[in-house]
Structure formats: C-alpha cells, structure tokens
Amino acid sequence: MFSCRKAFLTLGLIAVTGYVSAQATGMYPGIGRNATPKEVAAWDIDVRPDFKGLPKGSGTVAKGQDVWEAKCAQCHGIFGESNEVFNPLVGGTTAEDVKSGRVAKLKDPDGGRTTFMKVASLSTVWDYINRAMPWTAPKSLSTDEVYSVTAFLLNLAGVVPDNFTLSDKNIGEVQARMPNRNGMQTRHAMWPGNEFGGTKRPDTANVACMKNCATEPTVASFLPDFARDAHGNLQEQNRIVGPQRGADTSKPEGKSAATGTTTPVAVAQATTAAKPAAASDAAAPDGKAALALATKSGCTVCHGVSNKIVGPAFSDVAKKYAGKPDYLAGKIKSGGSGLWGPIPMPPQTLSDADAKTIAAWLATGSVK
Structure with missing residues (x-):
C-alpha cells in the first residue's frame, strides 16, 4: 500500500513539474497577456555606469538652476548645501580632486561628507534624479529637466562651467571629470564574476555564532529629566552633518528648547477626546474619500493617519x-x-478644491 501511494505521488509530482515547465514557456491559456513593448519601456529606465539605457536629451546649467529653485531647493537648499532634510549634496571637492579623481577630504576622519564627495559614477546621479525626484512627485521631471538639474549640480561641484550643456553625447566626457571617479573599491567580492576585476574572497571573515551565543541586551533604563542637561544640550554638541541632530536635552522630554512649547507628541497625549464646538457643529466630510484624495495627492508619503512618518500624523x-x-x-x-x-x-x-476637502477632513477631527 505504501509503495502504491509512493508511486502515485511520484507520478503526480512529474505531472505538476511538467505543467509548471509548460507554464514557464508562456502557456497560460486565458490568464493574462504578454507586456507590450511600450509597457516594458516604461519600467526599463535604469542607466548603467557605461551609460547604456541613457535616453537622448540635453539640458543647460541655466535651465537646471530654474528647475532646481522651483522643485528641489525646498529640501536641498539653493546651492545643494542644506543639511535640514538630507545630507548636503555639494561641497568638499576641489579642482585638484577633479584632476586626480580622488577626493582628498574623504581622508579627513572629522570632515563632513557630501554626495559629490562620495559618488563615483555620474550615471548614479542621473538615474536617481530621474526615478526618484522630486520627492513629492517622483518621475515627474522630463528627460531634458533631468539633464539640466544634473548639469546644475555638476556646475555647483566645479566639474563643468556655467555655460555648459549636458547631453547623452558628452556625458561620458563629464564622467572623466567626476571628483571621486577613482575612489570606488571593486575588489570586495560583492559582485559575481570578474567583470569588475574583483576577487572571490570576501573582505570580511565573520563567522555566525551557533552555540553559547550572547543574548540580546534589554534596555531597562532611561534618562531622567533632572539628568538631561547634566552635560549641556547634546543636540548642540553633535556635528552638523547629516539629518540626525540628536536629543535636545535643554528641556524635559516633550518640550521645545526654543519656545518651551509642547511638542506634537505631548500635544497628542494632553489633548482630550472631546471635539471643540466649532468642529462638532461642522458637517464631517467623507473620511474615506478624503483619505483617498490625500493618498492620491502624495500626502501619505510623509504623513500617516495615526503615526508620524516624516511629517506629523494626520490625527x-x-x-x-x-x-x-x-x-x-x-x-x-x-x-x-x-x-x-x-x-x-x-x-x-493639488487644486484649491482638493486642498479644501482634505483640510475640512482634518479640521472636523474626523480622522480615523
């Protein structure tokens, strides 16, 4: 009986394997369809370090400045120097770095790091701007706008002159002037094969612990209010490099050092569940429709309904x-x-009408 059951299972496995193999060749009768060349092209937008995949187009430094100030400066600063939201993009490179292809300031252990100090391939910059920027509307820039913004950043970094026009024809020449083009390490076995001149030996020798392993420590203490300012304001003592500023210890937790006002966390804890009379008298809009509109408008990229993401929670x-x-x-x-x-x-x-719809949803306290 066992042998008979085993034989049936084997036959069943063979049948399933054959079916899956047939499906893998595209034989899905009545299910789906092959993607059209236009649909494939819409997703196939990556640009390789050798610039394969780069679309035809061009853009000037001057046009890039206009696009930058309208769509990019709000997060990155007028000159790409802002350290409020993200790390600075430009700075720390010299004319000598452009000649050598190695940024000397990277050897300074106490110095800050900017994008153009670290990035080795110009294709990385172009591709990231194209697929992810601006943050509030990814992929909304035209091809020529991407070339223009890239040219503007290259100009800020001292790689190209003010009157330069970047295009798919000369981007390879510009790559040869990237400040850290020779600073990328490839001999680390992170990629298979030898196409990058690498090695098969990893650059680490870590061994996974299999027995008598150390347990994960449990934090059972916190910084009490009376000790928060024992060594001054820790936030002011951190390096002003990167978006992380550290804890503001000049005031008890939940208070703003600059104004002494309660932070959003404390506001949420201190606010009662009762709605003000003005809000309760107003007709509550359709919450699902308003949330769908906020999602469509990109608001939920930075705001959660009941949790902080980048900006405060809607609640x-x-x-x-x-x-x-x-x-x-x-x-x-x-x-x-x-x-x-x-x-x-x-x-x-978004339109004024859509903004008013979302605002009314928030103002009536109907966020759920």
Whole structure:
C-alpha cells in the first residue's frame, strides 16, 4: 500500500513539474497577456555606469538652476548645501580632486561628507534624479529637466562651467571629470564574476555564532529629566552633518528648547477626546474619500493617519488645528517648516478644491 501511494505521488509530482515547465514557456491559456513593448519601456529606465539605457536629451546649467529653485531647493537648499532634510549634496571637492579623481577630504576622519564627495559614477546621479525626484512627485521631471538639474549640480561641484550643456553625447566626457571617479573599491567580492576585476574572497571573515551565543541586551533604563542637561544640550554638541541632530536635552522630554512649547507628541497625549464646538457643529466630510484624495495627492508619503512618518500624523494635525479648515488649506498649498520640526513640507500642487476637502477632513477631527 505504501509503495502504491509512493508511486502515485511520484507520478503526480512529474505531472505538476511538467505543467509548471509548460507554464514557464508562456502557456497560460486565458490568464493574462504578454507586456507590450511600450509597457516594458516604461519600467526599463535604469542607466548603467557605461551609460547604456541613457535616453537622448540635453539640458543647460541655466535651465537646471530654474528647475532646481522651483522643485528641489525646498529640501536641498539653493546651492545643494542644506543639511535640514538630507545630507548636503555639494561641497568638499576641489579642482585638484577633479584632476586626480580622488577626493582628498574623504581622508579627513572629522570632515563632513557630501554626495559629490562620495559618488563615483555620474550615471548614479542621473538615474536617481530621474526615478526618484522630486520627492513629492517622483518621475515627474522630463528627460531634458533631468539633464539640466544634473548639469546644475555638476556646475555647483566645479566639474563643468556655467555655460555648459549636458547631453547623452558628452556625458561620458563629464564622467572623466567626476571628483571621486577613482575612489570606488571593486575588489570586495560583492559582485559575481570578474567583470569588475574583483576577487572571490570576501573582505570580511565573520563567522555566525551557533552555540553559547550572547543574548540580546534589554534596555531597562532611561534618562531622567533632572539628568538631561547634566552635560549641556547634546543636540548642540553633535556635528552638523547629516539629518540626525540628536536629543535636545535643554528641556524635559516633550518640550521645545526654543519656545518651551509642547511638542506634537505631548500635544497628542494632553489633548482630550472631546471635539471643540466649532468642529462638532461642522458637517464631517467623507473620511474615506478624503483619505483617498490625500493618498492620491502624495500626502501619505510623509504623513500617516495615526503615526508620524516624516511629517506629523494626520490625527495630531486634526487635534491641533480643529475648526481651522481655511488655515489648513492655506498651509497645504503654501507648505512651510518649523511648526512640527525642521523638516519642511514643500508647497503642494493639488487644486484649491482638493486642498479644501482634505483640510475640512482634518479640521472636523474626523480622522480615523
């Protein structure tokens, strides 16, 4: 009986294997269809270090400055130097670095790091701008705008002159002037094969612990209020490199050092569940429709309904600005920073009607 069952299972496995093999050749009767060349092209946008995949186009430094100031400076600063949201993009490179292809400042253990100090391949810069920027509307830049913004950054980094036009025809020549083009290490066995002149021996010798391993430590203490300022404000003592600033220990947790006002976390804890009369009297909009509109407009990239992501949670905004739909609609359209921390919210491009719908949803406290 066991042998008979085993034989049937074997036959079944062979049949399934044959079926899967047939499916792998594209034989899915009545299920789906092959992607069209246009659909494949829409996804196939990667640009290799040898610039294969780079679309035809061009852009000037001057046009790049216009696009930058309109769509990029709000997060990266007018000159790519901002350290508020992300690390600085430009700075720390010299004319000598452009000649040698190795950024000397990278040897300084105490120096800051910028993107153009580290990046070796210009294709990385072009590809990332093309697929991910601006942060609030990825892939919204035209091909020529991507060339223009890249040219502007190259100009800020001292790689190309003010009157330069970057294109698919000369980008390889510009690659030969990247400040850290010779600073990338390839002999680390991170890629298979020898196409990068690598080695099959990893550059680490870690061994996984299999017995008598150390247990994960459990943190059972915290910094009490009376000890927070024992060594001054830790936030002010950190290097101003990178978006991490450290804890502000000049005030008890939950307070702002600059104003002494309660932070969003404390506001959420201290606010009662009761809605103000102005909010309760207003007709609550359709919450699902408003949330769907906020998602479509890109708001949920930075805001969670009940949790902070980059910006505050919708629920915290609703509590703080209950009964103020006009104010919220204005802030959605104009953007700003400083109310919920140093990270700015860029101006949003949605219509006035959509902004008012989202604002009314927040102002009536109907966020769920």
